[in-house]
Amino acid sequence: MSDTQSIHPASHHPEQCHVQGEGPPLIYIAGLDGTGLLFYRQARLLAHRFRVITFRLRDDALSMDALVSEVVRHLNDAVPDGTPAIVVGESFGGALAMSFALAHPDRIRALVILNSFSRITPKLKLYAAITAASLVPWSTMRIARRLTASRLHSSHTHRDEISRFLLLTRATTRHGYINRLRILTHYDLRRHLKEIRVPTLFLAADEDHLIPSVEQATYMSARVPNAAMRVLHGHGHGCFLAPDLDLDEILKEWGNR
Template sequence: MTPLTLLTPSQPKPHQPLFVYLPGMDGSGYLLRSQLPHLAPHFDIRCLQLPPDDLRDWHSLAQETLDLLAPLRQGRPLYLFGESFGGCLALMMASQQPDCCDRLILSNPASALQRRPLLLWGSHLVQWMPDVLNAISALGLLPFLAALDRIPPENRHALLDAMRHVSSKAITWRIGLLRDFRIPPEDLARIHPPTLILASTLDHLLPSLNEAQDLIRILPNAKIHHLPHSGHACLLERDTNLLNILKQEDFLSKQLTTNHLI
């Protein structure tokens, strides 16, 4: 089986806190691009990349990602950031190993898929679509994935390219994982690291705000950061600055604040 990969999108900083990005359905690890100029001076950043033909179940995917991160941590604070599909993976990792990170950040986690019965039903059809139709349908999905008027043209192209490069086999696998995604409430309640959930009010793909409100009732140390004008792919929007959000929410470790980040 093809191994999971950790990309290093900026100069390694072994003495800085570790920031790990878990990607959405595209699995590319490249869509943190807009946030890198702000985050890179202050974090040692890694981005998980998923093989397009991956058939791991949730448990294996979480455990192998944890194994990849273990030698990198070396006593440093670890910020685990999961976007959409990656938000589910982050929750799975933290439920399996509650001390896996010092800060947990979720952006419009795709656990909200359970609230869209029509999407769940339609997801069964994806396996019958050839890749060429998937590429065309990606263009039609773009307005649901993103608030296009808030995303610069270069980021729209990056999002579309990432979606088009996911094969129907990979989409079928990932949607199947989301369809089966379940973490018992008692396991979620064991996730004690401070947790910040970014919730886009104008997410037309998933009811992310409702999902965030439910999650903070279970997660013992969680809060919501509302993005009232954002869509699902909020990281690519010109007005979204993740570093500033972390500052606003007092979500930075003492090591970062000591280094005069704020």
């Protein structure tokens, strides 16, 4: 069965949300690209025992609270009986997933945070990125992604997966990308980490050249009460596309989830 055939849209928002597989719910929250499309490989591996939910982040959201409300909306549509879900957040999506966990712990069975952070420092980096994204032709983002692919992905990720990444990220809009960067200028979860009470697994790639993932995961896992941490050796920031990373197996090893 092809990826297209195995994915069916959620009932109320077919243009934004897709559900694949049957079983306990698992929802993926995307990074800065916001498309929700880059989970395709892991969704295929997980769908044999989970109802995998992926969705597009709202481009017009101006606050983390607005995006938290979007997660609630998609969960309500895809899981109308309110069954708690495993929530997987990647990079920016990890920041959103932790914010969601603080606001709605009753909706979460477990939390998985990949290559994320409690804040971004220095903020000058964010403002510089906002300025660059505002001024340069948006088509240059595709060129930049192609040129930086070796630093963004795990070194052994197949070129076909990287080509697919480049194709799928064309769906990222300037408006959404800039708004998500602006949201991060106000984001600082350090004081609230101790309030995250759901079981949490921090995954950190040791060859992440985008953010100091291992350092951040070490900091966060030491402060979240019910947390574990796993270093993904030999992996880069976008490691969900790597051939040897199987989130389903990681979940089984972590408490038989």
